[in-house]
Amino acid sequence: MKRWVGLAALFAACIGMNGAFAQSTLRIGMVAGFSGPVAGIVQESAEGAKLYFDSINAQGGIKGQNIELVTQDDKYDPATAVAAAKSLASQGVLALMLSRGTGPTEAVLPVLKENKLPLIAPATGAASLRDPVQPWVYHLRASYQKEAERAVKHLAGIGVKRITIVQVNDPFGNDAGKGAIKGLDDIKLRAMSNLRFDRNKPDLAPTMQAIAKAGIEAVVLIGPAYAVVEGVQALRAAGSTAHVATLSNNASADFVKALGNESRGIIVTQLFPYERSTANLMVREALSLAKSAGRNELTPAHVEGFAAAKLIVEALKRAPGKEITRDSLVKALDGARIDLGGLQVHYSEKEHSGLEYTDVSIVGEDGKFKR
Numbered sequence: 052m053k054r055w056v057g058l059a060a061l062f063a064a065c066i067g068m069n070g071a072f073a074q075s076t077l078r079i080g081m082v083a084g085f086s087g088p089v090a091g092i093v094q095e096s097a098e099g100a101k102l103y104f105d106s107i108n109a110q111g112g113i114k115g116q117n118i119e120l121v122t123q124d125d126k127y128d129p130a131t132a133v134a135a136a137k138s139l140a141s142q143g144v145l146a147l148m149l150s151r152g153t154g155p156t157e158a159v160l161p162v163l164k165e166n167k168l169p170l171i172a173p174a175t176g177a178a179s180l181r182d183p184v185q186p187w188v189y190h191l192r193a194s195y196q197k198e199a200e201r202a203v204k205h206l207a208g209i210g211v212k213r214i215t216i217v218q219v220n221d222p223f224g225n226d227a228g229k230g231a232i233k234g235l236d237d238i239k240l241r242a243m244s245n246l247r248f249d250r251n252k253p254d255l256a257p258t259m260q261a262i263a264k265a266g267i268e269a270v271v272l273i274g275p276a277y278a279v280v281e282g283v284q285a286l287r288a289a290g291s292t293a294h295v296a297t298l299s300n301n302a303s304a305d306f307v308k309a310l311g312n313e314s315r316g317i318i319v320t321q322l323f324p325y326e327r328s329t330a331n332l333m334v335r336e337a338l339s340l341a342k343s344a345g346r347n348e349l350t351p352a353h354v355e356g357f358a359a360a361k362l363i364v365e366a367l368k369r370a371p372g373k374e375i376t377r378d379s380l381v382k383a384l385d386g387a388r389i390d391l392g393g394l395q396v397h398y399s400e401k402e403h404s405g406l407e408y409t410d411v412s413i414v415g416e417d418g419k420f421k422r
Contacts, residue, residue: 075116075117076116076117076118076119077112077113077116077117077118077119077145077367077375078119078121078142078143078144078145079104079118079119079120079121079144079145079146079147079148079363080121080122080123080136080139080140080142080144080146080147080148081097081100081120081121081122081123081147081148081149081150082122082123082125082132082135082136082139082147082150082155082159083096083097083122083124083125083149083150083151083155083174084124084125084126084127084128084151084152084155085097085122085124086124086126087126087127087128088127088275088276088277089127089151089152089275089276089300090305091303091304091305091306092151092174092300092302092303092305092306092352093149093151093174093352095303095304095350095352095353095356096149096151096174096352096353096355096356096359097120097122097149097356098353098356099337099349099352099353099354099355099356099357099358099359099360100120100148100149100356100357100359100360101120101356101360102337102340102341102344102346102353102356102357102360103337103340103357103360103361103364104118104119104120104360104364105344106340107364113364113367113368113375114375116375118363118364118367121139121142121144123135123138123139125150125155127151127152127154127155128155129154129155129157129158130158131155132150132155132156132158132159133158133159133161133162136159136162136163136168137162140162140165140166140168144168145169145367145375145376145377145380146168146169146170146171146363146377146380147159147163147168147169147170147171148170148171148172148173148359148360148363149172149173149174149355149356149359150170150173150174150175151173151174151175152174152175152223153175153177153179153180153222153223153226154222156170156173156175156177156180156188157177157179157180160185160187160188163185163187163188164186164187166377167187167377167378167381168187168377169187169188169189169377169380169381169384170187170188170189171189171191171359171362171363171366171384172189172190172191172192172355172358172359172362172363172405173188173190174192174300174355175195176192176193176194176195176196176197176198176226176227176322177194177195177222177223177226178194178195178196178226178229179222179226181194181403181404184401184402184403185403186400186403187381188403189362189384189398189403189405190403190404190405190406191355191358191359191362191396191405191406192299192322192323192355192405192406193322193406193407193408193409194226194230194404195223195226195227195230195298196226196227196229196230196233197230197407197409198227198230198298198299198320198322198409199227199228199229199230199231199234199271199273199298199320200230200231200233200234200237200409201234201320201409201410201411202231202234202271202296202297202298202318202320202411203231203234203235203238203240203271203296204234204237204238205296205318205411206269206271206294206296206318207235207238207240209294211268211269211294212240212268213243213266213267213268213269214235214240214242214243214267214268214269214270214271215242215243215244215245215246215262215265215267215269215270215271216228216231216232216242216244216245216246216270216271216273217246217247217248217255217258217262217270217271217272217273217274217282218231218245218246218247218248218271218272218273218274219247219248219249219250219253219273219274219275219278220247220248220249220250221250223273223274224247224273224274227273227298228245228273231271231273232245243265243267246258248274248278248282250274250275250278253274253277253278253281253282255278255281255282255285256285256288256289258282258285259282259285259286259288259289259291260285260289262286262289262291262293263286263289263290263291263293264289267291267293268293268294269293269294269295269296270282270286270293270294270295270296271296271297272295272296272297273297273298274297275300275301276300276301276303276305276306276309277309279297279301279306280306280309280310282295283295283310283313283317284310284313287313294316294318295316295317295318296317296318296319296320296411297317297318297319297320298319298320299319299320299321299322299351301319302319302320302321302350302351302352302412302420303350303351303352304350304418306319307414307418308418310414314414314418315414315415315416316413316414317413317414318411318412318413319411319412319413319414319420320409320410320411320412321351321409321410321411321412321420321422322351322355322406322408322409322410323351323354323355323358323394323408324354324393324394324408324410325410325412325422326348326349326350326351326353326354326420327348327349328422331392331393332392332393333354333357333358333361333391333392333393333394334349334354334392334393335392336392337349337353337354337357341353350420351412351420358391358394361391361392362389362391362396365387365389365391366380366383366384366387366389367380367383368383369383369387370382370383371383384398385398385399385400386398386399386400394406394408410422
């Protein structure tokens with residue numbers, strides 16, 4: 052009798068109020084700086100991912116299972132990122148996604164290897180994560196070097212010749228700086244100077260005063276948002292009207308807000324199609340879902356998060372076997388050719404670069420990124 056009561060209780064626990072079997076969940080983890088210097092752009096990318104996951108869940112999920120995005124704040128700190136990644140791995144997430152920054156992402160590599168846990172679409176373009184290929188990391192965005200190369204070629208394309216590179220003195224700045232120099236080499240130009248600043252204490256006023264005095268026509272300013280904001284304000288205070296180009300790590304509403312009146316005309320590289328472009332299938336889908344959810348517009352980070360979620364959903368659909376596991380998810384990605392809606396992504400066991408898409412935007416009078 053007790054056995055039957057136990058079975059009945061178990062059966063009842065598996066059934067919802069409407070008599071349908073309760074769905075289990077496919078858990079995807081996101082370890083990123085939800086507080087700290089990158090909080091704004093991290094939140095936007097998470098919102099973009101959730102927008103797509105919610106739409107899939109509304110259609111019945113994947114193989115009858117809903118997708119749950121489980122987030123943990125690493126405060127943009129590598130040690131905290133490791134602890135958070137270990138925690139999510141122990142909770143059984145199938146993959147991590149959208150880590151932000153080179154340092155935190157590099158720090159979690161041993162956790163990925165130990166737990167055979169894939170990291171999909173990390174928000175970093177670091178060469179150190181691409182060459183050699185990291186077997187558990189599947190990139191979606193282009194590299195920092197490709198971004199910086201695109202920025203300088205854009206500047207040259209509008210007739211600028213006297214270009215200075217100002218970069219944060221850390222692995223991110225050094226990596227992207229190489230791309231800027233390569234871009235200039237490709238078009239037979241040389242940087243007027245290549246200057247570095249400290250991440251923790253940028254102190255960019257003297258640098259920008261010297262740049263203004265030298266009559267530099269454009270500055271490629273590579274660094275975290277707070278430093279780039281300081282640099283732009285110092286440059287304008289010194290009386291320079293030089294063009295300023297920065298990378299997509301600063302493609303957020305918070306960055307524009309922090310710049311205030313100095314935001315107009317700032318050039319920001321972009322790694323995904325224009326967030327207002329209804330000509331792009333993926334963006335059109337994202338805009339439609341956003342409006343249905345009560346949101347009238349998207350940011351570049353929303354689009355990146357949305358694209359990452361589409362990639363994960365397609366991999367989940369293709370995962371072999373009745374039960375989706377980390378191993379089956381990796382098998383679905385290796386060798387996959389995936390159309391995200393106008394964006395073609397291809398992976399193999401020896402190539403995890405993802406997309407090479409780059410573009411530039413300019414901040415308009417309304418504070419929006421224009422293309």
